[in-house]
Amino acid sequence: MLRYALQRIVMTIPVMAVVAVFVFGLLFVTPGDPAVVIAGEQASPEEVQAIRVAMGFDQPFYVQFGLWAQRLLSGDLGTSVFSREPVAELIAQRVGPTLSLLFGGLIIALLLSVPFGIYAAANRGKLFDRAFTAVTVLNFSIPNFIVGYLLVSIFALGLRWLPVQGYVPPDRDFGAYLLGMILPCLTLGMGFASLIARVTRASMLDVLSQDFIRTAKAKGADRNRILFAHALKNASIPIVTIVGLGFASLIGGAVITESIFAIPGLGRLTLEAISHRDYPVIQGLVLVFSAGYVLVNLAVDLIYVLLDPRIRY
Amino acid sequence: MNIQIDGDLKLAMAPQPDRKPVSHIRKSWALARRYSQITFGGTLLLILVLISILAPVLGTVDPRAMDTLSRLRPPSAAHWFGTDMLGRDLYSRVLYGGRNSLMIGFSVMVISAFIGTLIGLISAYIRWLDGVIMRIMDGLMSVPSILLAIALMSLTGASLTTVITAISIIEIPRIARLIRGTVLSLREQPYVEAAITSGSGPFRIIFRHLLPGTVSPLIIQSTYVWAVAMIIETMLSFIGAGTPPTIPSWGNIMSDGRALWQVKPYMVFIPGVFLTLTVLAINVLGDGLRDAFDPRIALRK
């Protein structure tokens, strides 16, 4: 187990290296002078030159990358061009709301998807299953900001049960924090729920058609036992996989959701960085988000070991 | 040598029992019912595409024409979907915007299908390159797609080309992985081995035995790419990092309506409904194609 974990951790290194090279290289493959890109079209030549020296653009590519990578490995993500603050610090300040949102969204997605997916698979072809299929494909097709606006229209503007937008930190007023997070988490979770639900249904159907299910029936097991004691553990492997793979889209959704609900998280930071052309911050954010994705998938790989004895070590 | 024909052949060659002649309409109807998802998705998509293509003859005005006298008008006979804060006719903007949104999605689909297939094929065939290519694809896939697009867009000026390029870069790894996986599993098929032992060279094997097998998974995946690309374009435009504001697209129209959405929700929801219908049509079509192509699922039905 330990060796397997180590092996998986080692395997994330090349992936992260590719991301780092990519993020760094982006500035150079884009047409035009990177210093001009960062400074903006209206900047004076002096300003451009200042940025060029500050960012080290006057040195050859490999030197720059070497220096950048060296600083990166020591945890230094660079300094914001706009606020002059260290990028790592900016990210640390904003990470809390985003984590709440991602975690809440994931929980809601799982709660909304897995039970219905199982139920639909167990009742394949019946009315519930058809309705389920229709609802998931519809929900899957609505961009999540529209879902967000719909939810706000109903629950905040219409019924006035929940706040329209804004974020209250949990240490100031925990109740308000929870109340304020319901709609954002629902917005984020619903689209993801459709994806997980579809995979749950499909993989349950796949497992239910296998021979060992017939064996369980032949032993005299009842429907619930077959569904939960025999099928679910087998079916959970693709479910866990899709949660891992879909995490990237969850992160993307979080950026949008934060902007709809005015939550001061990493997504908002990203948008601010874009409007300021604050490239070091964008670099840092892409790296951090990718690392998050890679970590989640590392966790997924480790969960496989618990679920499937055929994976050894 | 006396030639004896098998009984099973006699059986197979025997004239089939006469069937009642079925009219073309009934046959088509039966097919349409059997592949109801393809029929539904395809028809809806066709309608939406036609609406955008025929936008100039569907009672629209110049989508960029501003009329400062009639700003923020609600839907009426003159302006079916109302007007925006610059007094532009929303109905015309939505129809013309659909052209751009659909075109961006379609272009991304074609570009990423082509390049992704090429990369996937190279990866499956040239072993020493496989590791490198796949690590690069893994790296690209581990960057959340919206973020990747934002990063790309923030560096290049906003234009239709850059939007299409950015979204294609996101989707290429997915296609490449699919094609690589399909080719690798097809290569294990005994019929490909049989082609090798029949003396076929690599070109014949690729073009005759491998590529045809990737067509159906590619088509299925491509439809989803189209849908996803349209959603990404909308999201990018919505947060102001997508299609330039001068070009109408569903994302841009919604982005314009964002600030006022609590008072004028139709500015977001009308283009939203069009987008949702389009994505729904494409997704349903994709599901239908998958069920029709995938013999494993089809058998179970």
Add this chain to the structure above:
Amino acid sequence: MVLLNVEHLSTIFQTSRGDLRAVNDLSFRVSKGETVAIVGESGSGKSVSAMSIMRLLDESRCRLSGKVELKGRDLLSADEAAMRAIRGNQVGLIFQEPMTALNPVVTVGRQIAEAARLHETMTRRQAAEKAIEMLTRVGIPDPRRRANEYPHQLSGGMRQRVMIAMALICRPELLIADEPTTALDVTVQAQILDLMRSLREQFGSAIILITHDLGVVAEMADRVIIMYAGRKVEEGTAEEIFARPRHPYTKGLLGAVPRLGSSLEGKTGRLVEIEGTVPDPRVATVGCAFAPRCRGAADICRLSQPGLVRTRSDHQVACHFATELVVA
């Protein structure tokens, strides 16, 4: 004493291309402690008939008719709860491919114990002990360790032993074995057949053995049922069938299988061919389903379906020429 009585059993699948009559008017009996082999090629309906008897088919997609009585109790009209109480308890089942028939993510010990706990009230620990005892009886060395292993850690032969242990743990009166040795190598097959014979002595279970291998039939069966295109075409004691096959299909089957050692008798000429293949079960036939492949087929064979005729007290055949063949 009759343990299982099947009368006029038919199984019809509803497919998009029409009704598929997989089992057609099948009747047979199994007495206590008896081994009955059901023999046929793929598509003959032999497996489907076993699944129909135990009501293991998806009944939303097929129709069962006729009568299946286990110790006088009708199974086709029994509700699902009653069937569950019978499955694994009074009737055990073994399947062909032990790799896919075992749950890959549950230890074999637990899978065996589950079969016991579903029918008898016992603690987890008692069930586990009983599972280990069964593993010992089916000849698995080091059963305590093996009980904690997963199916993929066992060899094919051992997996089939696990299946047998699972099927027999409640001492069923009837064991249905669907191609139990087809997926195994011959030397392992010999081991499993040996095991099944010795367990048959110990447990006294009747066995329905479904197979296409006439060699296995000859080694195991008391009575043989030959199926073709969903119908029983011949039935008799094993000795009768092998010594005096009446139906042309049975004769063909026996001739098509090469006999080991035939080269020593200097007769390794051509094998007997049955021309053609099993007919499409969706196409309704008027006459005898075997007629298109039968060398002796006459007009009557294409026009009317032959009924079963008793040619001896222990032998039935469904062929228009059955009685004439006896004379000939």
Add this chain to the structure above:
Amino acid sequence: MSSVLEVFNLKKYYLVRTGLFGRSAQVHAVDDVSFRVEAGETLSIVGESGCGKSTVGRTILRLVEPTAGEIYLDGWRVDTVPIQGMRRLRKKLQVVYQDPFSSLNPRLSVRDIVAEPLENFGMGQSRSEIDDQVADLLDKVRLPRDAMKRLSHEFSGGQRQRIGIARALAPKPDIIICDEAVSALDVSVKAQIVNLFTDLQQELGLALLFISHDLAIVEHLTHRVAVMYLGQIIEIGDRRTMFSAPKHPYTQALLSSIPIADPKAKRNRLVLNGEVPSPINPPSGCRFRTRCPQAFDRCAVEMPKLAQLRVDGHQVACHLHEGQSD
């Protein structure tokens, strides 16, 4: 008689890695196998699953690269030619696969499947010339000519296997490797295909390398038999001797394990204990000793060599029979 196929000391070891940091282990799939196939004869390689018989065939076909050894086809060295040169040699060496479903490309017509080797080996100038040859080949395998236009999935298993045989016959090979070519077929169809092989051999003077686990079928069509166990040939000889007086304890057990379709046949069955050991770590000395009822001390120490017995051409690798060799 001349040898069509000669194999000397063929070895195929696979490396299996146990994880990224794990040690790599060697699977001895084929371990020092030698045999020859004469023109027009059938040599059968029999054994249980995992004994390496299919790997032997795949190595000869260069579908997998041999680890060591020499392979000659009509005197030409096969195992060292570059893969481009191999394509020309394939004309003489064809194969019929086990699965009649997956071995035919579902997207091609029967004509295109059978014509593929003809086109590859330049055996026809025009389309009509190739069509004529395909039609002849369909005659040879007893398929009607109008099958050409149809797709392979319209045919039954036995018919598909005939298509596969037609494809193998197309380049007029000297030898065909039949890799479990009848195993997947139903009993009655199996007999048809076995008979077809026998007829084709007589008619065309083909050599066959018949790889199978079904000894009863093998007995029916073979001239000589090689028995494999854990990657090695443990006994090889002509059919009569092999089936009447098998020498190796494994061959004896294998033959006695086959159920005979006669309820009155009373036999002394030799049921082997245990199962085939792992080819990653084969037993020392004789590979069969862990299951052999007659094993003695020497078997664990020394690997028995395949040695000629006085009986014509019959070779066995067993310490029990060493005294009888010349």
